[in-house]
Amino acid sequence: MSTFRFWQTPRAGNMARLALHTSKLPALADNHLRIKVHAVGLNFADIFALTGLYSATPQGAFTPGLEFAGEVQEVGQQTQGFAVGDRVMGVTRFGGYTTVIDSEADYLIPLPADWDYAQGAAWPAQTLTAWYALIHLGALQADQQVLIHSAAGGVGLQAMKLVQALGARPTGTVGSEEKAAWLRQQGFQDVLVRETDFARQLQRDERRFDLVLDAIGGKVQIASFDALNPMGRLVVFGAAEFTPSHNRPNYLKAAWRYLRRPRYDVMEMISSNRSVLAFNLIWLWEQKGKMQVLLEELQTIPLPPPHVGHRFAFDDAHAALTLLRSGQSVGKVVLEATPDPA
Numbered sequence: 001m002s003t004f005r006f007w008q009t010p011r012a013g014n015m016a017r018l019a020l021h022t023s024k025l026p027a028l029a030d031n032h033l034r035i036k037v038h039a040v041g042l043n044f045a046d047i048f049a050l051t052g053l054y055s056a057t058p059q060g061a062f063t064p065g066l067e068f069a070g071e072v073q074e075v076g077q078q079t080q081g082f083a084v085g086d087r088v089m090g091v092t093r094f095g096g097y098t099t100v101i102d103s104e105a106d107y108l109i110p111l112p113a114d115w116d117y118a119q120g121a122a123w124p125a126q127t128l129t130a131w132y133a134l135i136h137l138g139a140l141q142a143d144q145q146v147l148i149h150s151a152a153g154g155v156g157l158q159a160m161k162l163v164q165a166l167g168a169r170p171t172g173t174v175g176s177e178e179k180a181a182w183l184r185q186q187g188f189q190d191v192l193v194r195e196t197d198f199a200r201q202l203q204r205d206e207r208r209f210d211l212v213l214d215a216i217g218g219k220v221q222i223a224s225f226d227a228l229n230p231m232g233r234l235v236v237f238g239a240a241e242f243t244p245s246h247n248r249p250n251y252l253k254a255a256w257r258y259l260r261r262p263r264y265d266v267m268e269m270i271s272s273n274r275s276v277l278a279f280n281l282i283w284l285w286e287q288k289g290k291m292q293v294l295l296e297e298l299q300t301i302p303l304p305p306p307h308v309g310h311r312f313a314f315d316d317a318h319a320a321l322t323l324l325r326s327g328q329s330v331g332k333v334v335l336e337a338t339p340d341p342a
């Protein structure tokens with residue numbers, strides 16, 4: 001195989017510009033491995049990067065994609081730890097929507113033997129996000145009551161499972177009855193369909209929480225902070241309320257939301273003994289040592305393979321992104337490369 005295919009946008013700002021390209025493979029660098037990508041995991045950040053609403057969006061042309069799974073095809077001369085034929089999953093700072101990726105070994109971990117490639121591509125980013133939010137920042141304790149927004153989504157579902165596995169009590173929120181019914185079928189009994197006045201919904205049911213995971217923002221986030229018990233923590237890692245409903249952002253709407261974003265008064269936080277923490281894992285890409293520690297932790301997390309809710313062919317990236325952007329997806333959305341003919 002001397003060529004590979006990849007999705008690329010000439011610049012951020014309009015998802016319609018994302019186009020499929022074919023190119024010749026360059027020579028492999030000595031410190032890289034070449035992976036034949038079988039599956040690519042989609043993340044909400046891909047939408048924000050493509051529309052230019054993501055702080056880490058690259059300048060100029062770029063290939064979206066933060067995680068993948070595949071098979072090692074070639075090993076650079078100065079690379080250790082993996083051999084040709086190994087099944088791996090990995091993370092990348094963009095460049096994931098491709099059929100071949102060159103990666104340093106530091107960003108790869110072995111794919112468990114009983115997982116398929118789509119499950120591997122669904123694991124690293126969202127599980128690490130849930131883990132980092134709950135354990136590193138949330139300091140989760142057994143028996144705590146934990147509120148998880150978008151609980152049927154990629155990160156949310158991993159967080160629900162982790163909270164349950166670690167002996168705490170998850171309350172999930174979702175945007176539709178269908179998702180709530182699905183979550184209950186998975187064994188999560190405490191699920192709320194968010195009402196327009198989410199603050200009143202929480203007050204009416206006298207809901208209190210020790211920890212909240214939020215990536216929606218706005219009034220949902222403020223209401224969640226107000227429902228924290230003393231010593232409680234709000235962990236924020238996204239702002240899905242800014243999601244554009246079309247290929248291009250509505251900048252006026254986004255600016256309005258930005259002006260009305262939640263802000264917190266640290267003096268009040270001292271008085272009420274509650275805190276707010278926030279993070280973006282993409283920062284870890286540059287911090288190789290810290291990333292490796294987290295990737296090692298990731299291999300010890302006591303969870304079954306992730307739920308792949310939607311599988312699309314590699315060529316159908318636009319349809320996959322449209323589904324993810326709609327807010328209707330359940331679990332992970334994955335692109336699968338067509339296997340080469342035998």
Ligand SMILES: NC(=O)c1ccc[n+]([C@@H]2O[C@H](COP(=O)([O-])OP(=O)(O)OC[C@H]3O[C@@H](n4cnc5c(N)ncnc54)[C@H](OP(=O)(O)O)[C@@H]3O)[C@@H](O)[C@H]2O)c1
Pocket residue numbers: 042043044045125126129149150151152153154155156173174175176179215216237238239240241242243279280281282324325326327328329331
């Ligand atoms: N900071 C980080 O390092 C980091 C890393 C990974 C992910 N994230 C963030 O975590 C969140 C979840 O990521 P994910 O990839 O797992 O996505 P996801 O949860 O599978 O999908 C996003 C969900 O957001 C909810 N949502 C709320 N308002 C929405 C709107 N206006 N339009 C569309 N959807 C809306 C929808 O679920 P409901 O309606 O059911 O709530 C939707 O399914 C995203 O906000 C993402 O940016 C952050």
